[in-house]
Amino acid sequence: MEQELIQIFIQFNIDTSFREFKTFNSGHINDTFLIYTDSSTSYVLQKINGNVFKNSVDLIQNKVAIANHLLQKGCKSLEFIPTKEGKMYIEDAKANYWCLSKYIENSQTFLQVESNDIAYQAGVATGNFLANTTDFNGNLIEILPNFHSISWRFEQFKQSLTTTSQIRKEKAQEWINFVFNHIEEMIVLDHALNNNEIPLRITHNDTKISNILFDQNKNAICLIDLDTVMKGCIHFDYGDAIRTICSTAPEDEMDLEKVNFNFNYFKHYSSGFFKFLKGKLTSKEIHLLPHSPKIMTFIMGLRFLTDYLNDNIYYKVKYPNHNLDRAINQFTLVTKIKKVQLEINNEIFRSKNLLLHR
Ligand code: GN1
Ligand code: MG
Numbered sequence: 001m002e003q004e005l006i007q008i009f010i011q012f013n014i015d016t017s018f019r020e021f022k023t024f025n026s027g028h029i030n031d032t033f034l035i036y037t038d039s040s041t042s043y044v045l046q047k048i049n050g051n052v053f054k055n056s057v058d059l060i061q062n063k064v065a066i067a068n069h070l071l072q073k074g075c076k077s078l079e080f081i082p083t084k085e086g087k088m089y090i091e092d093a094k095a096n097y098w099c100l101s102k103y104i105e106n107s108q109t110f111l112q113v114e115s116n117d118i119a120y121q122a123g124v125a126t127g128n129f130l131a132n133t134t135d136f137n138g139n140l141i142e143i144l145p146n147f148h149s150i151s152w153r154f155e156q157f158k159q160s161l162t163t164t165s166q167i168r169k170e171k172a173q174e175w176i177n178f179v180f181n182h183i184e185e186m187i188v189l190d191h192a193l194n195n196n197e198i199p200l201r202i203t204h205n206d207t208k209i210s211n212i213l214f215d216q217n218k219n220a221i222c223l224i225d226l227d228t229v230m231k232g233c234i235h236f237d238y239g240d241a242i243r244t245i246c247s248t249a250p251e252d253e254m255d256l257e258k259v260n261f262n263f264n265y266f267k268h269y270s271s272g273f274f275k276f277l278k279g280k281l282t283s284k285e286i287h288l289l290p291h292s293p294k295i296m297t298f299i300m301g302l303r304f305l306t307d308y309l310n311d312n313i314y315y316k317v318k319y320p321n322h323n324l325d326r327a328i329n330q331f332t333l334v335t336k337i338k339k340v341q342l343e344i345n346n347e348i349f350r351s352k353n354l355l356l357h358r
Pocket of ligand 1: 026027028030052138205207208225227228273300
C-alpha cells in the first residue's frame with residue numbers, strides 16, 4: 001500500500017517527501033489517506049471510487065472549482081494541489097483517479113455531537129457554505145443525477161426487491177413494510193422540486209457531522225468532502241445535517257434504545273444555520289424545511305436497505321448485515337423525529353419572518 005501511495009504522491013507538485021501515512025476510516029465510498037511529509041505540511045490523498053463515480057474527473061473538477069471559489073472569497077476551504085503536469089488529478093494504471101489537498105493543521109472532526117455549541121457551529125458551517133456558493137457562476141457537472149430524489153431511490157428499492165434473495169427479503173421484511181408505509185409522506189420534497197416550487201441552489205449534499213471540520217477550540221472551519229456538490233435544494237443540506245447532528249447514536253448503532261433525537265441540538269444547529277439565510281428563503285422553502293430532517297433520514301435508510309437487498313454493492317460494509325443495521329437505525333430515527341414533528345414545526349415557524357425573502 002505504502003509504495004502505491006508514494007508513487008501517486010510524488011506525481012503531485014510538492015517539494016517535500018513522503019514520510020508516512022494514516023488511513024481515514026469514516027467514509028463509505030472513497031479511500032482517504034493522511035500523508036505526513038518531511039515538512040510541517042501534511043496532505044490528504046484521496047482515491048475516488050470509480051465504481052460509484054463514473055465521472056471522477058468531473059467530480060474532481062467540481063470540487064476544485066467550488067473550493068477555489070470559496071477561497072477567493074476569503075472563506076476557509078480545501079486547497080487542492082495540482083500535479084507536476086498541471087492537472088488536478090492522477091489516473092493510475094487501474095484507471096482510478098486520485099486527488100490531493102492540504103491537510104488543515106490542528107483541525108478535527110467529530111463522529112457525534114457532544115455539546116450545543118458544536119451543534120451551533122455545525123449550523124454555521126453548513127449555512128455559511130450555502131450562503132457563499134450562491135454567487136458561484138462556474139460550471140458544475142451533475143455528478144450523481146437524482147442523488148437525493150426519493151422517487152428515484154424508491155424505484156431502485158423496488159427493483160432490488162425483484163432481484164434479492166428470499167432470505168434477505170425475510171430478514172428485512174419489517175423494514176420493507178416500513179418503506180411502503182412511509183413513502184407517501186416522504187415524497188413532498190420531490191413534488192415541490194418537480195413542480196419548480198422551490199429554487200435550486202448549490203448544495204453540498206453530504207452534510208453529515210464527520211464532514212465538518214473544526215479547530216481545536218471546537219469552532220467550525222469549513223465543510224470537507226466536496227464530492228457531491230451539485231445543484232439541489234437547501235432541504236437536502238439542512239435535513240441531512242440534522243440526521244447525524246441530532247442523533248444520539250452513530251448511524252450503525254444496533255442498540256436502538258440509544259437512537260434518539262436531541263431537540264436541543266436541533267435548536268442550536270438551526271440557529272447557526274439560519275444566521276446565514278436571513279431574508280433569503282421563499283415561503284415554500286420555509287414551509288418544507290420542517291419535513292426535511294425526517295425525509296433525509298428516511299432516504300438514507302432507504303439507500304442502506306436497498307444496498308443490503310442488492311448484497312452490498314455500493315457502500316463499504318464491515319459485516320454482511322451492516323447495511324441492514326444502518327437502515328434499521330435510520331428508520332428508527334425517522335420514527336423518533338416524527339414524534340417531535342410538531343415541536344420542529346413550531347421552532348422553524350418561529351424564525352419564519354427572519355428567513356422570509358423580502
Ligand atoms: C456516503 O462516502 P461518504 O461516507 O462520504 C454517501 C452519502 C451518505 C453517507 C452516509 C456518494 O458518504 O450520500 O449520506 O455515505 N455518499 C455517496 O453516511 O453516496
Ligand atoms: Mg461523501
